[in-house]
Each structure stands twice: as structure tokens, then as C-alpha cells.
Amino acid sequence: MVKLRILASEEEGTLQRTIFEFSKRNIEIERLLYSHEGDHALLHITVKSDADAIKVLKPLRKIHGVIEVQNSGREEEAETGRNRMPMTPQEMLG
Amino acid sequence: MRGAKVLVNTLKEQGAKLLFGIPGGANLAIYDELHESGLRHILTRHEGGAVHMADGFARVTGTPGICLGTSGPGATNMITGLGTAYLDSSPVICMTGQVSTKMMGNDAFQESDSFDMMIPVTKSNFKLRSPDDIPAVFTKAFAVATSGRFGPVAIDIPSDTVSSEFTGEACLPAQFAEHVPQVKGRIADAVAMLNSASRPVLLVGGGAKWAKCGESVVELAEMLGAPMVTTVMGKGAVPEDHPLSMGTTGMHGRRSSARIMEEADVVLAVATRFSDRTTGKTSDFIPKAGVIHIDIDNAELGKNVRNVIGLTGDCAVIVQTLKSMLRNSAGARSGWTARAIAMKSYCQCDFNILESPLKPQKVIHELSRLLPDNAILTTDVGQHQMFAAHFFEASGKRKFITSGGLGTMGFGLPAAMGAKVAEPGTKVVCLTGDGGFQMTFGEFATAVENNIPVFVVVINNGSLGMVRQFQKQFYNNHLFAVDYSKSPDFVKFAEAMGGAGVTVERESEVAEAIRAGLSSSVPFVADMRVDINEDCLPMTPPWTGRNGTIYGRCKWRDISDGEIANFGK
Ligand SMILES: Cc1ncc(C[n+]2csc(CCOP(=O)(O)OP(=O)(O)O)c2C)c(N)n1
Ligand SMILES: [Mg+2]
Numbered sequence: 001m002v003k004l005r006i007l008a009s010e011e012e013g014t015l016q017r018t019i020f021e022f023s024k025r026n027i028e029i030e031r032l033l034y035s036h037e038g039d040h041a042l043l044h045i046t047v048k049s050d051a052d053a054i055k056v057l058k059p060l061r062k063i064h065g066v067i068e069v070q071n072s073g074r075e076e077e078a079e080t081g082r083n084r085m086p087m088t089p090q091e092m093l094g
Numbered sequence: 095m096r097g098a099k100v101l102v103n104t105l106k107e108q109g110a111k112l113l114f115g116i117p118g119g120a121n122l123a124i125y126d127e128l129h130e131s132g133l134r135h136i137l138t139r140h141e142g143g144a145v146h147m148a149d150g151f152a153r154v155t156g157t158p159g160i161c162l163g164t165s166g167p168g169a170t171n172m173i174t175g176l177g178t179a180y181l182d183s184s185p186v187i188c189m190t191g192q193v194s195t196k197m198m199g200n201d202a203f204q205e206s207d208s209f210d211m212m213i214p215v216t217k218s219n220f221k222l223r224s225p226d227d228i229p230a231v232f233t234k235a236f237a238v239a240t241s242g243r244f245g246p247v248a249i250d251i252p253s254d255t256v257s258s259e260f261t262g263e264a265c266l267p268a269q270f271a272e273h274v275p276q277v278k279g280r281i282a283d284a285v286a287m288l289n290s291a292s293r294p295v296l297l298v299g300g301g302a303k304w305a306k307c308g309e310s311v312v313e314l315a316e317m318l319g320a321p322m323v324t325t326v327m328g329k330g331a332v333p334e335d336h337p338l339s340m341g342t343t344g345m346h347g348r349r350s351s352a353r354i355m356e357e358a359d360v361v362l363a364v365a366t367r368f369s370d371r372t373t374g375k376t377s378d379f380i381p382k383a384g385v386i387h388i389d390i391d392n393a394e395l396g397k398n399v400r401n402v403i404g405l406t407g408d409c410a411v412i413v414q415t416l417k418s419m420l421r422n423s424a425g426a427r428s429g430w431t432a433r434a435i436a437m438k439s440y441c442q443c444d445f446n447i448l449e450s451p452l453k454p455q456k457v458i459h460e461l462s463r464l465l466p467d468n469a470i471l472t473t474d475v476g477q478h479q480m481f482a483a484h485f486f487e488a489s490g491k492r493k494f495i496t497s498g499g500l501g502t503m504g505f506g507l508p509a510a511m512g513a514k515v516a517e518p519g520t521k522v523v524c525l526t527g528d529g530g531f532q533m534t535f536g537e538f539a540t541a542v543e544n545n546i547p548v549f550v551v552v553i554n555n556g557s558l559g560m561v562r563q564f565q566k567q568f569y570n571n572h573l574f575a576v577d578y579s580k581s582p583d584f585v586k587f588a589e590a591m592g593g594a595g596v597t598v599e600r601e602s603e604v605a606e607a608i609r610a611g612l613s614s615s616v617p618f619v620a621d622m623r624v625d626i627n628e629d630c631l632p633m634t635p636p637w638t639g640r641n642g643t644i645y646g647r648c649k650w651r652d653i654s655d656g657e658i659a660n661f662g663k
Contacts, residue, residue: 012209012220012221013209013213013218013219013220013221016210016213017213017218020213020214024214058392058393058397059393061392061393062242062391062392062393063218064217064218064238065218
């Protein structure tokens with residue numbers, strides 16, 4: 001599992017567009033955590049592999065409204081169990 | 095002041111002179127303001143046509159093309175046009191009406207979630223929440239569309255945001271100037287690689303047209319003695335009558351272009367995304383070359399071709415920088431240059447085919463011969479498009495406009511109209527198929543009504559030719575659902591719309607028909623009745639690689655290794 005940390009403006013559409021960048025590339029989102037950092041939205045998105053993370057990283061950085069994307073590297077399975085407020089994209093969007 | 099008035103004023107501040115669209119309940123307040131705005135409005139027959147026209151306008155001017163539709167079906171009709179503009183990086187500004195903010199979410203009449211639907215087919219998109227957002231949102235939209243890698247931007251406009259009063263403040267355009275990427279990358283390594291190359295090749299993509307760097311690319315090629323190959327999207331970026339210009343490569347490209355790339359030891363790729371239609375089977379693609387990849391979009395570097403020296407930034411700036419740092423080394427590569435030129439001249443096959451029934455190649459031959467030096471050729475999608483990509487000579491200042499990314503049938507005619515509106519003094523020809531023409535030919539009436547005298551050349555094979563070719567070649571000749579047993583008489587159609595036209599069945603009539611079309615003061619159709627059985631060849635299916643090339647009439651079918659080795663000696 002690899003976790004991406006995405007800091008974005010809360011402008012409408014930025015979050016949807018972020019999620020679409022994954023589905024467009026057929027990359028499954030394993031886990032999605034949403035919180036705030038100051039005036040910004042903070043997303044932690046976990047994907048299966050390094051290859052998935054590399055594929056989506058640069059396109060995410062291009063999104064108007066996305067401020068920063070970091071690959072937080074490989075995530076320990078135990079650290080992010082499903083008990084930590086998991087949110088599917090569908091839940092988050094609707 | 096009403097929101098709609100602020101909207102129109104903001105469009106004007108952004109330099110807008112005209113827009114394409116169709117009114118409806120949800121955008122009527124905007125139309126009410128357009129009424130006396132002085133902006134030219136072209137009323138299209140379909141919103142899809144409006145987007146393609148805006149796209150054609152943008153591709154010719156390099157500035158945003160603007161279109162406007164209503165909510166619901168107006169907006170959904172615009173999706174294909176946006177997808178087309180998105181994949182070809184064209185700066186279209188698309189405005190859609192929306193039900194009022196109070197009604198949204200109630201499945202109101204003509205409500206669609208246009209905003210969310212348009213996310214994947216736009217570079218960015220916005221939704222107005224209040225009239226006070228208008229100046230900032232529009233200024234931002236234009237900035238996003240025309241900065242970095244260009245792309246379409248959509249704005250969804252709930253009716254109450256334009257019908258109610260604006261109480262906000264004007265905004266300064268500079269506030270939203272988008273970030274212009276600085277030149278980044280290992281320039282010195284790229285220079286060293288090019289200086290030491292024995293067999294350099296330039297691969298020029300569609301981005302070179304947006305960056306308007308064709309002339310510098312030619313100068314760079316001359317300094318290096320390097321042949322230039324273009325992708326389909328790059329066609330026209332450099333003049334194809336230049337001795338170093340090899341023509342297009344890719345699935346239906348020239349064998350000489352593919353061959354010179356196979357032999358290259360360094361490929362300098364300028365603003366191309368290495369689409370699968372360009373590379374074909376990746377293991378066959380530039381197997382011996384180190385690659386330097388220049389692109390304004392950092393996300394393209396390493397996406398389809400790995401292990402490149404990547405240079406990000408404005409391609410015009412990067413090419414200039416390379417020129418200033420490279421030494422003129424053409425003399426040292428005269429053997430390589432001669433080899434490329436010899437290969438190209440071998441590839442100049444005679445496609446002035448006089449057979450009956452008429453062959454599409456003959457039509458392209460005559461277009462190459464008769465179109466003015468600065469003509470604009472738009473195409474639709476299918477065999478005729480690939481025939482044109484291969485055989486039409488985009489010499490001099492000719493422009494070639496095509497839907498290379500999304501491959502959208504129905505693009506050709508409205509794109510030609512957008513181009514003609516942008517450059518009324520230039521001859522604009524739309525090369526289309528009988529299938530693609532019928533997808534958007536309602537816009538021919540728009541062309542007549544608005545005095546946009548485009549010349550439509552229909553390569554009429556009575557068939558969805560390219561699909562037919564695939565069924566023939568790869569599906570055991572199971573021809574199904576590809577032939578039109580009956581099509582309208584396109585000349586009568588043109589006349590009924592108020593235009594003119596001529597039907598051509600013999601090769602001897604082609605030139606005269608083209609002359610008539612070029613001199614027509616009304617929109618004109620030349621219905622070229624061509625051989626249904628003429629496939630668009632050569633073709634290299636991406637799954638076979640070059641060993642699976644189907645040559646057809648292509649001379650490379652019979653060439654020996656010895657002859658190839660002797661090119662340029
Ligand atoms: C909107 C759309 N639908 C379907 C296709 C698939 N398609 C690609 S080429 C082609 C045939 C085009 O026929 P025509 O316009 O007559 O051109 P021809 O190939 O005969 O020259 C089709 C159906 C497409 N590219 N675009
Ligand atoms: Mg056809």
C-alpha cells in the first residue's frame with residue numbers, strides 16, 4: 001500500500017477532479033481520509049502499488065486548486081486499519 | 095447592473111469578439127445582454143457544432159474560442175466537443191446555462207449535473223454561486239485555458255446568478271495570471287547528447303503548433319542536419335516541402351519516417367505525448383535512440399516513453415535555448431542527412447492514380463497541388479483523415495487541423511467554420527467522409543446563413559470506411575453495419591441549404607471541382623464518389639509491430655535490405 005497526501009483548496013470541483021484522476025487511470029482507491037488543514041482540504045489516498053502512485057502523482061499536481069501532492073511512501077498495514085474513519089469516494093462525494 | 099451584463103463585459107475585457115451557441119431557458123438572461131453587446135454570435139444547429147467551431151477558431155488563432163449552450167441537453171450535447179478539445183489541448187471556453195441555485199438538485203426541468211459531467215473532459219471547470227463571482231471566475235477561466243498546456247474550461251451558470259444584481263467588485267486580470275512553468279531539466283545533458291549524436295531525428299508533435307515554435311524547430315534541424323518527423327497532430331508545424339521534413343509517422347504514416355526513427359541514435363521529441371497511434375508497438379519504437387523530451391506539461395515526461403532526458407517549459411523558449419547552446423554540426427552529419435533525404439525521395443510515390451472508380455489518393459493529390467500556400471485543411475475522422483495525414487502536403491504556411499486525440503467524427507465541418515470565421519480571407523477546406531459529414535452536416539445551414547464559405551470535400555465511399563477496413567483486415571472480412579446502402583445526394587443537400595456543389599465520379603473531374611469549390615462565394619460541397627474497396631494503406635497495426643505492416647500500394651513492400659542500406663550513398 002502506498003499513501004498519497006494531497007493538500008488542496010476547498011474550491012468546488014477540486015476534490016471530484018482529484019478522485020476522477022484515479023478512476024480515469026483504473027487505479028483503485030483502497031482508502032480515503034479527508035480532513036482540513038487551515039483553509040485547505042487534506043486528503044490521504046491509499047493505493048495498492050508504487051506504480052499506481054507514480055502514475056497519478058504528476059496529473060494530480062496539475063489540477064487547478066491542488067496545492068501540494070506528496071508520496072508519503074509505503075504505509076504499514078497496521079497503521080491505517082479500516083477503523084480510522086474510512087470513506088469511500090462515493091461517501092465523500094455524496 | 096445585472097450579472098449577465100457583467101458577464102458580457104468580462105468576456106469583452108478578455109478580448110472576446112464572437113461566440114458560437116444556442117439559447118434556451120436557462121441562458122436567456124445572457125442572450126438578452128448579448129443582444130446589444132456588439133459581440134458577434136453565430137447561432138449553430140447543435141451545441142456540439144458550437145464547441146467544435148470554438149475549437150477550430152482556437153486552433154487557428156491560438157486564443158480562446160467561446161461557446162454557449164443551455165442547461166440539460168444543451169450541456170450534454172457539448173461533452174463530445176469538450177473531450178475533443180481536451181485531448182488536443184485546445185483553449186475553449188464553454189458556458190452552460192443551469193437551473194437557478196434554488197432549484198438545483200430537485201431534478202428541475204432541463205437540469206443536469208453539467209458541472210460534474212464536464213470534469214473529466216475539461217482542464218478545469220467552475221460553477222457560479224453568485225453574480226458577484228462572475229469577474230473572478232471568468233478571468234480565472236481564461237487564464238487557466240491559456241496558460242501552461244492549453245485546454246478547455248467550462249463554466250456552469252445558474253440562471254439566477256446572471257439575472258440578479260451584481261454587487262461585487264471588478265477584478266484585476268493580473269490577480270489570476272496562471273503560473274507559467276519555468277524551464278526545468280538537464281539542458282546541458284541534452285545539448286551534449288545532441289552534439290555527440292551521429293543520427294539525430296526531431297519528432298514534432300501538436301504542442302509545437304500551440305507554442306508557435308515551428309520556425310525555430312526548422313532552424314534547429316538545419317543546425318543539426320537532422321530529419322524532422324511529425325506526428326499526426328504535429329502535421330503542419332513545420333513546412334512539409336522543407337528538404338529535412340519527412341512527413342508523418344504512426345499507424346498510417348510514412349515508412350520513410352518510421353524507418354529514419356528506427357535508425358536514429360538520438361530523438362529530440364518536441365511537444366508530443368507519444369500517443370499509441372504514434373508509437374505503435376513500443377518495443378519497435380525508436381529502439382536504438384536516447385530520447386530528449388521537451389514538453390510544457392511535466393506529466394507527459396516519462397508517461398509513455400520512459401528514460402528520457404526531460405525538459406519542461408515553454409517549447410519555444412527551450413528550442414531557442416538549445417539553438418543558442420548547440421554548435422552547428424550539420425556538416426559533420428552530411429551522410430546522415432543525405433540518407434534521410436534519399437529515403438524521403440524514395441517515399442514520394444505517385445499517387446496521381448488515374449484508375450476508375452476514382453481513388454481517394456487522387457483527390458488528396460489534387461488538393462495538395464491546388465490549395466493555396468496558406469490554406470487551412472480540417473479533416474474528419476476515418477480513412478480520408480489518414481489518407482490526408484499521409485499524402486496531403488502541408489507545405490509552406492498551410493495548416494492541418496484534425497481531431498487526433500479523441501478521433502471525433504463530425505469535427506471537420508464545424509472546425510472548418512470556426513477556422514474560416516477566424517481567418518475569413520484564407521481558403522478553408524474541410525476534408526470529410528460521408529459518415530462524418532452526416533454527423534454534423536446540419537451546420538452547413540449555419541455556414542450558409544452566416545456567410546461562412548467553407549469548401550467541403552466529401553470522400554464518399556458509401557461506407558464507414560475505416561471500420562470496414564478493420565473488419566476486412568482483422569475480422570475475417572465480416573463486413574457488417576458499415577455500408578450505407580442509401581445516403582442523401584450531398585449536392586442536392588448543399589443546394590437545398592442555400593449552398594452549391596458538384597458530384598465527381600471520374601478522376602478527370604477532380605481538379606475542376608476543387609477549383610470550383612475554392613472560388614465559390616457560398617459554402618460548397620464536392621461529393622467525390624470514390625472506390626469503396628480502396629483501403630488506407632500502408633498501415634502498421636499497433637499489436638503487430640513493423641513486421642505486420644500491410645503495405646497495399648506502398649513501394650516499401652518490395653524493397654530489399656540492400657537497397658535500404660544504399661540510401662544516401
Ligand atoms: C463519433 C464517432 N463515432 C464512431 C467513431 C468510430 N469510427 C472511426 S472511423 C469511422 C468511419 C468513418 O466513416 P467516414 O466518415 O465515412 O470516413 P471514411 O473512413 O469512410 O473515410 C468510425 C465509425 C468515431 N471515430 N467517432
Ligand atoms: Mg466513408
